[in-house]
Amino acid sequence: MAEVSSGQVQQQFEQLAIHGQSSMSQEVQVAPASSKSVRFPLRPGKGTYGDRCIVKANHFFAELPDKDLHQYDVTITPEVTSRGVNRAVMGELVTLYRQSHLGGRLPAYDGRKSLYTAGPLPFTSMTFEITLQDEEDSVGGGQGGQRRERVFRVVIKFAARADLHHLAMFLAGRQADAPQEALQVLDIVLRELPTARYSPVGRSFYSPNLGRRQQLGEGLESWRGFYQSIRPTQMGLSLNIDMSSTAFIEPLPVIDFVAQLLNRDISVRPLSDSDRVKIKKALRGVKVEVTHRGNMRRKYRISGLTSQATRELSFPVDDRGTVKTVVQYFMETYGFSIQHTTLPCLQVGNQQRPNYLPMEVCKIVEGQRYSKRLNEKQITALLKVTCQRPQERELDILQTVHHNAYYEDPYAQEFGIRIDERLAAVEARVLPPPRLKYHDSGREKDVLPRVGQWNMMNKKMVNGGRVSNWACINFSRNVQDSAARGFCHELAIMCQISGMDFSLEPVLPPVTARPEHVERALKARYQDAMNILRPQGRELDLLIVILPDINGSLYGDLKRICETDLGLVSQCCLTKHVFKMSKQYLANVALKINVKVGGRNTVLVDALTRRIPLVSDRPTIIFGADVTHPHPGEDSSPSIAAVVASQDWPEVTKYAGLVSAQAHRQELIQDLFKVWQDPQRRTVTGGMIKELLISFKRATGQKPQRIIFYRDGVSEGQFYQVLLYELDAIRKACASLEPNYQPPVTFVVVQKRHHTRLFANNHNDQRTVDRSGNILPGTVVDSKICHPTEFDFYLCSHAGIQGTSRPAHYHVLWDENKFTADELQTLTNNLCYT
Numbered sequence: 001m002a003e004v005s006s007g008q009v010q011q012q013f014e015q016l017a018i019h020g021q022s023s024m025s026q027e028v029q030v031a032p033a034s035s036k037s038v039r040f041p042l043r044p045g046k047g048t049y050g051d052r053c054i055v056k057a058n059h060f061f062a063e064l065p066d067k068d069l070h071q072y073d074v075t076i077t078p079e080v081t082s083r084g085v086n087r088a089v090m091g092e093l094v095t096l097y098r099q100s101h102l103g104g105r106l107p108a109y110d111g112r113k114s115l116y117t118a119g120p121l122p123f124t125s126m127t128f129e130i131t132l133q134d135e136e137d138s139v140g141g142g143q144g145g146q147r148r149e150r151v152f153r154v155v156i157k158f159a160a161r162a163d164l165h166h167l168a169m170f171l172a173g174r175q176a177d178a179p180q181e182a183l184q185v186l187d188i189v190l191r192e193l194p195t196a197r198y199s200p201v202g203r204s205f206y207s208p209n210l211g212r213r214q215q216l217g218e219g220l221e222s223w224r225g226f227y228q229s230i231r232p233t234q235m236g237l238s239l240n241i242d243m244s245s246t247a248f249i250e251p252l253p254v255i256d257f258v259a260q261l262l263n264r265d266i267s268v269r270p271l272s273d274s275d276r277v278k279i280k281k282a283l284r285g286v287k288v289e290v291t292h293r294g295n296m297r298r299k300y301r302i303s304g305l306t307s308q309a310t311r312e313l314s315f316p317v318d319d320r321g322t323v324k325t326v327v328q329y330f331m332e333t334y335g336f337s338i339q340h341t342t343l344p345c346l347q348v349g350n351q352q353r354p355n356y357l358p359m360e361v362c363k364i365v366e367g368q369r370y371s372k373r374l375n376e377k378q379i380t381a382l383l384k385v386t387c388q389r390p391q392e393r394e395l396d397i398l399q400t401v402h403h404n405a406y407y408e409d410p411y412a413q414e415f416g417i418r419i420d421e422r423l424a425a426v427e428a429r430v431l432p433p434p435r436l437k438y439h440d441s442g443r444e445k446d447v448l449p450r451v452g453q454w455n456m457m458n459k460k461m462v463n464g465g466r467v468s469n470w471a472c473i474n475f476s477r478n479v480q481d482s483a484a485r486g487f488c489h490e491l492a493i494m495c496q497i498s499g500m501d502f503s504l505e506p507v508l509p510p511v512t513a514r515p516e517h518v519e520r521a522l523k524a525r526y527q528d529a530m531n532i533l534r535p536q537g538r539e540l541d542l543l544i545v546i547l548p549d550i551n552g553s554l555y556g557d558l559k560r561i562c563e564t565d566l567g568l569v570s571q572c573c574l575t576k577h578v579f580k581m582s583k584q585y586l587a588n589v590a591l592k593i594n595v596k597v598g599g600r601n602t603v604l605v606d607a608l609t610r611r612i613p614l615v616s617d618r619p620t621i622i623f624g625a626d627v628t629h630p631h632p633g634e635d636s637s638p639s640i641a642a643v644v645a646s647q648d649w650p651e652v653t654k655y656a657g658l659v660s661a662q663a664h665r666q667e668l669i670q671d672l673f674k675v676w677q678d679p680q681r682r683t684v685t686g687g688m689i690k691e692l693l694i695s696f697k698r699a700t701g702q703k704p705q706r707i708i709f710y711r712d713g714v715s716e717g718q719f720y721q722v723l724l725y726e727l728d729a730i731r732k733a734c735a736s737l738e739p740n741y742q743p744p745v746t747f748v749v750v751q752k753r754h755h756t757r758l759f760a761n762n763h764n765d766q767r768t769v770d771r772s773g774n775i776l777p778g779t780v781v782d783s784k785i786c787h788p789t790e791f792d793f794y795l796c797s798h799a800g801i802q803g804t805s806r807p808a809h810y811h812v813l814w815d816e817n818k819f820t821a822d823e824l825q826t827l828t829n830n831l832c833y834t
Contacts, residue, residue, distance in 0.1 A: 038720055039176060041791045041812050046782050047821035050429030053768055054761040055775055058397050059424040059785045062186075062230060062237040064171070065416035067118040069162035069185055072107075074115050075155040083111035085132075087195070089152050090115070092130050101126065106414040108189040115156060116185045118415045125157040171236050173789045178232055187230045190239065190419075192411040194228065194404070199367045203229050204244045206369070210400075211245075214385045216378040219260040219282070220370050221250045222385045226400045227755045235784045239406075239419055242755035243396050245386045247374060249286060251366035254359040255340065257283075270342055280305045288346065288362040292336045299365060300348035300357065310358050311341035326356050336361065373631040376550055387803040390773045394759045398423065425761065426785055431778040431795075434830040435605040438462055439499055446605060449833065451770050452777030452799030456587045460499035465599030467495065467502045470542040471529050472510035473521060475554060476575040479546055484510040487578045488544055494586040500594055507532055507540065515554045522561050526568060541597060543570045546578055563659070569596045603651045604830055610650055612830070613823045614706065621696050621704035622646045622831065623689075624655075625672075625726075626712035629665050638662060641669040645692035647699045653834045656695055658688045667718055672729035673736070689733035703737070706817055707745045708827075714749045723747060723813045744816035748824070751809040756785065756794060758807055774800030779807070780825050791815065793825055797832035 076089055090109045098104060103122045107115045134148045167182040169175040191200070198205035204227045211224025227242040250257065259266050261282055262275055271279070284304060289297040306313060313326040326345060330336045338358050345356040374382065388396065398421075406412050406419035433449040442460035470492075474484045488510060495502035507529045513521030522543075529540045543562065547554060555572060562570040571593050577585050591601050610616035623645045630637035638661040648654040660671040673687040697703050707730065714722045727747055734741045758779065760769045770776055775796055782793035796807035810828060812819070819827075 038723065040719070041815045042789055043782070043787075043791045044818070044820050047429060047780060047793070047825050049822040049826060050431040050778065050780065053428050053430060053779075055426055055428045055779065055781065056394070056423040056759045056761055057426050057781070057785045058242055058394075058755070058757045058759075059231070059233065059235075059238040059240050060401060060422070061235060061420040061424065062239045063416075063418040063420075064164065064168060064237055065118070065186075066164070067416045068120070069164060069182070069415075070117045070120050071159045071162050071181075071185070072115040072117070072121065073155075073157045073159045074109070074113055075157075077153045086111050088132055089130050089154060091196075092132060093128050093154055096130075097128065101128075106410055108185070108192050108411055108415070110184075110188050111195075114159075114188075116162065116188060121156070121158075123156075123158075125155065128154045128156070130154055167232070167237075171232055171788055176789065183230060183232065186237070186415070186417060189411050189415045189417060190228065190230060190406070190409070193409050198225065199223070199248075199369065201225075201246060201369050203227055204246070206244070206246060206248070208366070210403075214381065215250070216247055216374070216381045217260070218263070218375070218378065219250050219252060219257040220247045220374070220378060222246065222382050223248050224385075226397075226404075229755065232788055233785050234788050235424060238424065238785060240755055241397055241401055242757060243386075243388065243393055243400070245382060247370040247378065247382060249364055249368045249370050251364050253291070254283070254288060254346065254362040254364060255343075257364055258359065266343065267340065271344070276305060276344065283346065287365040287368060288348075288357070289365050290357065290361050291363050292330070292334050292361040300346075300355070300362075302346050302348055303350070304347040306344045306347055306356060308344065309342045310338060310345050310356075313345055313356055315354070315356065326358065330358065330361075372633040376552065389802075390757075390759050390769075390775075390800075390804045391763050393757065393804045394423070397757075423759070424785060426758075426781055427783050428758070428775075428779050428781045430776050431780055431826060431829045433778060434833050436602040436833060437605050437608055438602055439464075442499070452797075455584070456498055456591070461591075461594055461599055461601050462499075462603050463600035464499035464501060465594045465597035467500065467541045467593070467597055469507050469529070469533055469538055469540050470503065470544060471506050471508050471525060471540060472544040472546070473525050474510055474512045474546040475515045475518070475521075475551070475558075476546050476548045476578075477512075477514075478548070478575055479512075479578055481510055481512060483578060484512075484546055487546070487573070487581060490581055491544065491573075491586055491589060494583070495590045495593060498587060498590045498594070500590065500599065510546075515548065515551065518554060518557050519561055522558065522566065526566050540568060542593065543568055545570055545572045547572050547574055549574050549576050571596065598654070600648075600651065600653050602834070603653050604834060606830070607651050607653070612650075612652075612827060614817050614819060615652060615708075615827060616650050618705040619649045619700060619702040620646075620652070620706040620708065621649075621693065622652055623692070623707065623709040624712070625669060625709065627662075627667055627669060629667075635664065638664055639666050641671065641688075643669065643672070643688045643692065645696065647692075647696055649696075649700050649702065649704075652831070654699075656692060658691060660688065667714065668722060668725045669729070672726055673732045685732075685736040687729065687733055689730055690736055693733065693737060703741070703743075705743050707734075707743050708817070709745060709747045710750050710828075711747065712750045713753070714751070715753075719749065719811070719813055722749070727814055745814060746812065746817045746819060746824075747814035748828075749811045749813055751811070752806060754806075754809050756807065756809065757804055758794065758796060759804075770799045772800035772802060772805075774805040775807075778829055780829070781807070782821055782825070787811070791821070791824075793821070795825060795828060797829050 076086060080086060105117045105121060107117045109115050130152045132150050134150050162182050162185045164182055166175060166179040170178055194205040198207040204225050206223040206225030208223055214222045216222055222245045225244045227244045229240045231238050231240050258279055283302045286302050287299055288302060289299045310326055314323050317324050327338050327341060330338055340360050343359050345358050346362055347354055348357055349355040401421050435446055435448050437446050439460035439462050443458035447454050472484055472488045492502050492504045511525060533540060545558060562568045594601055606612050623643060625643045628640045641660045641662055642657060644655045644657040646652045647656045662670040671687050672689050675683060675685050678684045730745055734743060758775050760775055763773060777797055777799045779796045780793055786792050791812035792810060794807040794809050796805050
């Protein structure tokens with residue numbers, strides 16, 4: 001939006017007096033200066049609206065122990081970065097000294113600096129010496145040598161008593177702050193046994209024995225596992241257990257791994273430069289074990305590939321400068337004849353003392369998670385594994401809890417933690433769907449969705465947008481020009497039928513282009529169209545793009561070029577839909593196009609009749625915000641912040657969006673409010689909030705008197721940080737428009753990346769499940785598994801398609817509008833239909 005015209009709107013802002021400004025400003029609290037002064041809003045009571053029912057949640061009641069918990073600081077020297085080595089050291093220490101020096105106690109260890117016990121140890125400080133055999137040769141040094149022994153000095157020193165009294169008070173709702181320390185101790189205790197049994201990844205545990213391995217291609221396989229976390233809830237402590245799958249590197253001989261990675265027999269032709277780059281990227285940091293020394297399976301971590309072939313490599317074998325080739329050394333020392341002499345060697349150790357290992361004597365060590373980005377085929381294969389119907393998932397969760405046998409867990413026993421093996425039964429309510437208004441010229445003027453679904457038959461968009469000038473570009477080699485023409489014509493007809501003012505003929509006939517030339521093709525077609533339109537003072541309203549079904553980065557590149565370089569609205573369609581051309585699909589695409597060109601598909605009847613509490617009574621703007629981070633391994637890519645805001649009132653149906661690149665993996669949205677100096681040394685203010693407030697005023701003629709801000713993708717650990725920074729940005733953006741302009745703000749965090757799943761109490765009762773076997777859309781839970789005191793709820797607002805529905809978790813961090821539970825839950829559910 002142009003900054004030029006915003007000055008006029010800002011003047012109007014300042015001239016526009018709000019009736020009741022004084023009463024409104026009293027509702028606004030001063031933005032907190034630090035997290036110490038922040039108190040998240042308390043629950044304003046529980047919701048009552050909707051049909052009551054019972055659902056089951058994957059939360060298991062955990063009895064709070066009455067043990068006397070002690071914390072000890074652990075110092076291990078020489079210091080190592082690997083938690084695995086630290087755990088091995090501590091494991092050896094407990095085995096050797098539990099009875100003699102630790103008073104028979106079984107401590108829980110976090111793998112870093114803290115040790116916890118149920119009761120005191122018989123000392124305040126003690127030093128131990130532990131010897132471990134080194135299974136890994138990370139520094140190299142020639143080709144041979146015995147396995148080294150490493151000696152560690154371990155100091156255990158009393159630090160503090162972990163107070164469970166405050167945790168009990170918090171769970172009972174008599175204390176505001178969650179005692180994180182006590183929760184952390186209990187989490188560590190319950191993670192001890194699975195950490196020893198399985199491969200830990202974050203808060204999850206994986207094993208090849210927890211379910212069938214599935215090949216994902218290019219040397220990867222999926223392992224099944226489970227997520228486990230202790231959570232404070234209204235029912236007390238709860239253990240949240242969920243099923244999980246992730247990618248691991250297949251424990252193959254390296255030769256076989258490379259063949260899978262390149263998808264060919266590597267003995268037939270030499271490696272190309274691109275092959276070498278791919279192998280090096282895939283294997284760097286991977287742990288391998290050698291197979292040419294009988295039972296001595298020494299382990300190494302790969303640091304790179306040699307630039308020369310194995311047959312060309314030599315190294316000094318003694319201090320006198322005697323040099324041997326790798327081929328010669330392996331034959332003389334191990335009687336091993338290297339077959340693949342044209343392949344490079346794996347390099348382990350450091351550059352100063354390189355250690356060369358021929359690929360054929362190395363096997364990948366089992367249990368190494370693959371943390372880089374998966375390709376499309378691998379993602380599809382992994383999704384097939386993870387996609388489970390609710391009934392199957394529930395059964396798997398119960399079997400996992402039974403298999404974990406917490407009642408036999410020596411650490412749980414030591415600390416007095418007991419876990420109920422039944423899913424928590426939770427009171428829920430199903431909120432009714434909102435009635436939706438369509439255009440009066442259609443046969444059906446409004447509709448009440450059934451089980452989260454409705455269609456466009458006999459209905460017309462409430463406000464059809466206009467597309468006078470459009471073009472089509474086809475990146476799929478399977479689609480002929482005639483097929484592209486036919487598809488576009490049918491889509492144009494559907495847009496007309498649905499209520500849009502849509503020209504049936506394109507500015508230019510569809511053109512076919514190659515995906516690798518996406519930028520050149522888009523810009524050329526845009527210029528060709530504008531050469532026709534510009535002399536007539538017209539613009540290109542829409543570009544229809546046909547994509548291959550598997551298109552890699554093409555979609556992202558195309559959107560970036562259209563949105564940022566050309567300022568062009570685009571609609572992508574996959575090849576499979578071009579050939580199918582179903583009416584339902586065309587109608588759905590028409591709805592997407594209409595919104596993109598500024599139309600409205602439908603409006604909430606309650607919005608038109610001004611019956612939405614805390615929205616209909618005064619001009620209200622609703623924001624949605626999120627930050628998308630690059631995949632692991634993309635270290636230089638920026639994070640992308642996106643903010644949308646409603647641009648109409650009272651309908652709250654039309655949204656404008658802004659996108660901004662920011663620092664890599666930065667969660668706080670940097671450009672919500674900006675201040676900079678212009679060339680005349682004047683201070684200029686701007687940013688996404690200010691732009692969207694100005695465009696709301698421009699569109700409605702009124703400035704918002706209430707702000708509701710839904711913020712996606714924030715983890716619990718970042719709640720305070722995000723609220724302090726972003727609420728401050730909202731305040732400053734408002735004040736930059738008019739000195740005393742401070743509308744009341746409600747700030748709600750929406751989390752989808754959690755592990756709470758809700759299941760129907762009776763899977764066979766058709767009245768309580770949708771067609772996919774999931775809970776009904778509109779199901780809301782604000783009791784038992786929710787926060788002991790704060791204003792949060794789970795809402796599943798959509799119908800399931802496949803797999804198990806994931807309810808969104810809403811947590812209110814700031815509320816000057818004083819919503820009741822029913823008001824916010826109903827508004828949130830209804831907004832999902834607009």
